[in-house]
Amino acid sequence: xxxxxxxxxxxxxxxxxxxxxxxxxxxxxxxxxxxxxxxxxxxxxxxxxxxxxxxxxxxxxxxxxxxxxxxxxxxxxxxxxxxxxxxxxxxxxxxxxxxxxxxxxxxxxxxxxxxxxxxxxxxxxxxxxxxxxxxxxxxxxxxxxxxxxxxxxxxxxxxxxxxxxxxxxxxxxxxxxxxxxxxxxxxxxxxxxxxxxxxxxxxxxxxxxxxxxxxxxxxxxxxxxxxxxxxxxxxxxxxxxxxxxxxxxxxxxxxxxxxxxxxxxxxxxxxxxxxxxxxxxxxxxxxxxxxxxxxxxxxxxxxxxxxxxxxxxxxxxxxxxxxxxxxxxxxxxxxxxxxxxxxxxxxxxxxxxxxxxxxxxxxxxxxxxx
Amino acid sequence: xxxxxxxxxxxxxxxxxxxxxxxxxxxxxxxxxxxxxxxxxxxxxxxxxxxxxxxxxxxxxxxxxxxxxxxxxxxxxxxxxxxxxxxxxxxxxxxxxxxxxxxxxxxxxxxxxxxxxxxxxxxxxxxxxxxxxxxxxxxxxxxxxxxxxxxxxxxxxxxxxxxxxxxxxxxxxxxxxxxxxxxxxxxxxxxxxxxxxxxxxxxxxxxxxxxxxxxxxxxxxxxxxxxxxxxxxxxxxxxxxxxxxxxxxxxxxxxxxxxxxxxxxxxxxxxxxxxxxxxxxxxxxxxxxxxxxxxxxxxxxxxxxxxxxxxxxxxxxxxxxxxxxxxxxxxxxxxxxxxxxxxxxxxxxxxxxxxxxxxxxxxxxxxxxxxxxxxxxxxxxxxxxxxxxxxxxxxxxxxxxxxxxxxx
Ligand SMILES: Cc1cc2nc3c(=O)[nH]c(=O)nc-3n(C[C@H](O)[C@H](O)[C@H](O)COP(=O)(O)OP(=O)(O)OC[C@H]3O[C@@H](n4cnc5c(N)ncnc54)[C@H](O)[C@@H]3O)c2cc1C
Numbered sequence: 001x002x003x004x005x006x007x008x009x010x011x012x013x014x015x016x017x018x019x020x021x022x023x024x025x026x027x028x029x030x031x032x033x034x035x036x037x038x039x040x041x042x043x044x045x046x047x048x049x050x051x052x053x054x055x056x057x058x059x060x061x062x063x064x065x066x067x068x069x070x071x072x073x074x075x076x077x078x079x080x081x082x083x084x085x086x087x088x089x090x091x092x093x094x095x096x097x098x099x100x101x102x103x104x105x106x107x108x109x110x111x112x113x114x115x116x117x118x119x120x121x122x123x124x125x126x127x128x129x130x131x132x133x134x135x136x137x138x139x140x141x142x143x144x145x146x147x148x149x150x151x152x153x154x155x156x157x158x159x160x161x162x163x164x165x166x167x168x169x170x171x172x173x174x175x176x177x178x179x180x181x182x183x184x185x186x187x188x189x190x191x192x193x194x195x196x197x198x199x200x201x202x203x204x205x206x207x208x209x210x211x212x213x214x215x216x217x218x219x220x221x222x223x224x225x226x227x228x229x230x231x232x233x234x235x236x237x238x239x240x241x242x243x244x245x246x247x248x249x250x251x252x253x254x255x256x257x258x259x260x261x262x263x264x265x266x267x268x269x270x271x272x273x274x275x276x277x278x279x280x281x282x283x284x285x286x287x288x289x290x291x292x293x294x295x296x297x298x299x300x301x302x303x304x305x306x307x308x309x310x311x312x313x314x315x316x317x318x319x320x321x322x323x324x325x326x327x328x329x330x331x332x333x334x335x336x337x338x339x340x341x342x343x344x345x346x347x348x349x350x351x352x353x354x355x356x357x358x359x360x361x362x363x364x365x366x367x368x369x370x
Numbered sequence: 371x372x373x374x375x376x377x378x379x380x381x382x383x384x385x386x387x388x389x390x391x392x393x394x395x396x397x398x399x400x401x402x403x404x405x406x407x408x409x410x411x412x413x414x415x416x417x418x419x420x421x422x423x424x425x426x427x428x429x430x431x432x433x434x435x436x437x438x439x440x441x442x443x444x445x446x447x448x449x450x451x452x453x454x455x456x457x458x459x460x461x462x463x464x465x466x467x468x469x470x471x472x473x474x475x476x477x478x479x480x481x482x483x484x485x486x487x488x489x490x491x492x493x494x495x496x497x498x499x500x501x502x503x504x505x506x507x508x509x510x511x512x513x514x515x516x517x518x519x520x521x522x523x524x525x526x527x528x529x530x531x532x533x534x535x536x537x538x539x540x541x542x543x544x545x546x547x548x549x550x551x552x553x554x555x556x557x558x559x560x561x562x563x564x565x566x567x568x569x570x571x572x573x574x575x576x577x578x579x580x581x582x583x584x585x586x587x588x589x590x591x592x593x594x595x596x597x598x599x600x601x602x603x604x605x606x607x608x609x610x611x612x613x614x615x616x617x618x619x620x621x622x623x624x625x626x627x628x629x630x631x632x633x634x635x636x637x638x639x640x641x642x643x644x645x646x647x648x649x650x651x652x653x654x655x656x657x658x659x660x661x662x663x664x665x666x667x668x669x670x671x672x673x674x675x676x677x678x679x680x681x682x683x684x685x686x687x688x689x690x691x692x693x694x695x696x697x698x699x700x701x702x703x704x705x706x707x708x709x710x711x712x713x714x715x716x717x718x719x720x721x722x723x724x725x726x727x728x729x730x731x732x733x734x735x736x737x738x739x740x741x742x743x744x745x746x747x748x749x750x751x752x753x754x755x756x757x758x759x760x761x762x763x764x765x766x767x768x769x770x771x772x773x774x775x776x777x778x
Contacts, residue, residue: 002371003676003680004681252758259762260759263759263760275751280670283669283670283676304666305665305669354659357663364638365638365642
């Protein structure tokens with residue numbers, strides 16, 4: 001048994017951490033959150049140059065050809081830094097969709113741009129409030145034209161392509177649409193975390209092309225979401241760990257009643273519980289990474305476990321972070337709200353933790369699965 | 371990253387499997403060993419446990435991590451895990467030797483004299499002599515170093531007076547290991563001496579205590595002028611706390627190291643088969659959420675165990691992180707059993723012979739207390755894993771006899 005990352009993989013992770021702590025302090029996230037720029041173009045470009053965006057893309061399509069274990073560790077670092085870039089949309093979703101379902105020609109067309117960062121991709125599934133299902137999809141795809149509205153689409157305001165699920169003659173299919181084409185309208189939407197943008201995409205007869213077999217949209221979307229869920233779990237665990245560390249450091253230095261607040265047992269136990277929750281999420285995520293990288297039949301179950309536990313862990317970490325900071329934690333000036341906002345945003349992208357728990361039981365509900 | 375055995379591990383597994391298959395019945399993938407749970411104090415259970423232990427010992431499969439000179443095979447932690455997995459897939463009697471083999475034996479190896487090692491370890495390994503741990507007292511549980519059982523030296527002997535409590539197995543054990551107060555004028559942790567004690571000594575009185583689940587696995591043990599030879603001191607006089615720590619570390623490692631099945635599969639089956647509002651309970655959204663949460667926590671624990679094992683196999687020493695196992699596992703099994711009772715509706719309160727969920731619900735609180743309570747484990751995680759400040763204490767820097775307590 002070797003349930004750990006290799007030394008080379010850890011070295012790659014360390015290089016990424018060093019780079020981000022130098023070039024993407026929390027101030028960068030705040031700058032995007034407070035400013036007009038939708039994401040940090042500089043960091044995005046650097047991530048492309050360092051091979052992060054194409055970590056799981058084979059070299060023949062312009063990627064770095066590392067693999068999903070490496071990508072998972074990079075995702076963890078992106079999470080730690082609360083990096084204000086469309087990493088999850090472009091890398092976990094659009095890129096994975098093309099790797100899973102693209103034809104050779106489609107891969108050649110899009111993957112090199114996605115790897116370098118010149119092209120940003122996204123995945124447009126939701127259409128309104130509530131949990132999307134196959135039955136709720138109203139966007140249609142007929143005569144190679146897409147009609148309908150998707151919202152909210154993460155990074156939809158800056159993406160060049162979107163993978164969209166739509167209804168056609170064969171049921172639900174996935175299609176890829178170029179967003180600068182005619183017939184696409186986009187509108188930025190206010191986000192609970194303005195360091196990551198959300199948009200409304202409205203397709204009015206926009207040209208699009210099938211991705212994968214017709215009528216297989218639901219299955220394909222599920223499998224792309226599973227892959228993204230594992231990678232997103234690493235991003236969440238990374239962010240949760242950073243929130244935890246900052247909170248712990250603060251508590252060691254903050255005095256009340258003549259002692260560091262970190263010495264109050266009520267708070268020590270809360271930190272211990274949070275630590276345990278994050279570690280269990282990390283372990284579930286490791287299992288997900290193993291399943292993803294080895295193309296295991298366990299992936300659908302492993303992804304649910306990783307995603308639900310990482311969403312819960314990051315959400316709790318971000319809530320505890322504010323509470324344990326006291327009044328300063330509730331100020332705009334302190335960084336706690338950056339984590340609080342990001343936790344909600346990431347926790348809802350791909351569907352919330354309850355949806356993944358429900359999916360888990362669905363997938364375990366045959367005698368051989370447990 | 372992979373879950374495959376290395377070639378050496380695979381070879382070891384095959385050897386273990388080979389021996390087990392020719393000596394015990396192999397269980398199907400859905401079966402768990404029968405005859406577990408309560409009943410460890412029943413003579414027939416002990417006899418069959420001893421017979422199995424002797425058979426393993428003859429073939430070199432008992433306490434495999436112990437050095438060869440004491441009858442083990444010097445196996446690595448990973449090999450031990452492999453052995454436990456394979457033995458768990460065989461129909462074997464429950465092991466009633468855990469306290470000795472998992473905690474006390476390693477303490478003797480670390481702190482005992484050569485004479486103690488050669489006298490006690492092999493019969494312990496063979497299951498010929500069963501051991502109990504005489505640590506807790508009525509006024510010293512979590513705060514073990516608050517113990518008051520007195521040891522006074524008289525020439526080549528020590529005289530013990532006092533009372534221990536919650537001693538699992540005392541009623542059938544041949545030997546015990548006891549921590550005592552040998553110098554009440556010294557500071558709390560400095561006046562403690564650790565002994566091996568013959569449970570057949572005169573002056574020992576054992577009274578079983580009935581637990582909430584009706585079982586009687588633990589006892590009160592009274593010491594009235596019990597004489598123990600000086601040669602039975604483990605480590606140095608007044609330095610017994612060091613040995614006690616070794617025992618407690620091994621206790622957490624062995625209790626926490628578990629994982630394995632906690633009944634999730636059975637709970638899924640129950641939810642599938644139980645009618646709830648006219649449909650299987652498994653279709654109920656709330657039930658699904660709870661089940662998923664149990665699954666995710668128990669798998670998280672299992673995979674955390676894999677991470678620990680990986681670290682061990684790379685040469686790390688087991689650390690306080692092992693506390694996570696019991697801190698998560700014990701409340702989880704209580705919640706799981708409690709939820710299973712709930713799923714049965716009003717019939718969940720029936721206590722029948724085959725009410726295994728109800729039995730585990732009644733057994734679960736004990737696991738959250740024995741071997742370090744949930745709260746003590748949180749303190750350990752907070753202080754020793756996370757480095758948070760220690761508790762404010764009122765018992766430091768003064769003689770033990772002057773420490774405030776309910777008695778003064
Ligand atoms: C089934 C079972 C088997 C056992 N077997 C053995 C055995 O074989 N040998 C043996 O020696 N002992 C044995 N014990 C005893 C066990 O180790 C003690 O019960 C345990 O350590 C708790 O001590 P206590 O009962 O004195 O409770 P206390 O220590 O008085 O605890 C009472 C409550 O206070 C909390 N508490 C105490 N200190 C702190 C603190 N510093 N911070 C926060 N909360 C605190 C505890 O968590 C608990 O909730 C067994 C117990 C059980 C239940």
